[in-house]
Amino acid sequence: GESVGLHLPTLSVQEGDNSIINCAYSNSASDYFIWYKQESGKGPQFIIDIRSNMDKRQGQRVTVLLNKTVKHLSLQIAATQPGDSAVYFCAERKEAGSYQLTFGKGTKLSVIP
Amino acid sequence: KAGVTQTPRYLIKTRGQQVTLSCSPISGHRSVSWYQQTPGQGLQFLFEYFSETQRNKGNFPGRFSGRQFSNSRSEMNVSTLELGDSALYLCASSRQGATEAFFGQGTRLTVV
Numbered sequence: 671g672e673s674v675g676l677h678l679p680t681l682s683v684q685e686g687d688n689s690i691i692n693c694a695y696s697n698s699a700s701d702y703f704i705w706y707k708q709e710s711g712k713g714p715q716f717i718i719d720i721r722s723n724m725d726k727r728q729g730q731r732v733t734v735l736l737n738k739t740v741k742h743l744s745l746q747i748a749a750t751q752p753g754d755s756a757v758y759f760c761a762e763r764k765e766a767g768s769y770q771l772t773f774g775k776g777t778k779l780s781v782i783p
Numbered sequence: 784k785a786g787v788t789q790t791p792r793y794l795i796k797t798r799g800q801q802v803t804l805s806c807s808p809i810s811g812h813r814s815v816s817w818y819q820q821t822p823g824q825g826l827q828f829l830f831e832y833f834s835e836t837q838r839n840k841g842n843f844p845g846r847f848s849g850r851q852f853s854n855s856r857s858e859m860n861v862s863t864l865e866l867g868d869s870a871l872y873l874c875a876s877s878r879q880g881a882t883e884a885f886f887g888q889g890t891r892l893t894v895v
Binding site: 706 | 787814816818825826827828831838839841873875877880882883884885886887888889
């Protein structure tokens with residue numbers, strides 16, 4: 671069925687290194703793919719999104735890559751900081767104008783000082 | 784600018800009871816969506832409302848219902864609670880046309 675899932679449930683990186691979080695999706699009809707960050711005790715926080723007709727988008731210290739050929743999404747965090755420690759979710763939006771999101775299971779990122 | 788406010792933050796209910804959770808969106812946001820978050824199933828979409836109309840509904844039993852008021856505030860109700868309904872219930876609001884959804888801190892429901 672339609673789903674968005676993660677390759678790796680946990681990731682530990684050294685402070686200052688780059689982090690790469692991966693995600694596989696199955697619904698080719700989604701119009702947007704989005705990354706959220708969730709810290710302990712808080713709701714998910716929007717990081718960055720990418721439209722389905724793009725393959726790369728950059729934000730502040732983050733880059734999202736979309737490979738439609740293999741249905742793969744990744745989030746790259748440059749110069750990872752302790753404050754980046756959180757669970758990261760990828761999500762897909764099924765249709766324009768809708769806020770129905772299908773989330774992946776999440777990857778827990780731990781930054782080692 | 785105030786964020787999305789969910790009340791109550793924590794709730795303990797007994798099996799068979801019903802519960803109502805409330806969500807106040809960010810001022811000016813007319814779209815409200817609800818999600819259930821559990822360790823086993825992750826984040827699952829419940830429903831989405833826009834201008835008091837339900838636009839989409841997730842794959843949950845009819846015991847789960849919701850509504851949106853004219854001021855965009857939303858409530859969700861769960862009747863005949865089951866132990867498996869224990870979860871963090873998250874509400875998110877969005878501006879029309881935007882892709883970014885802003886989440887509240889959630890209501891932690893425990894069913895005993």
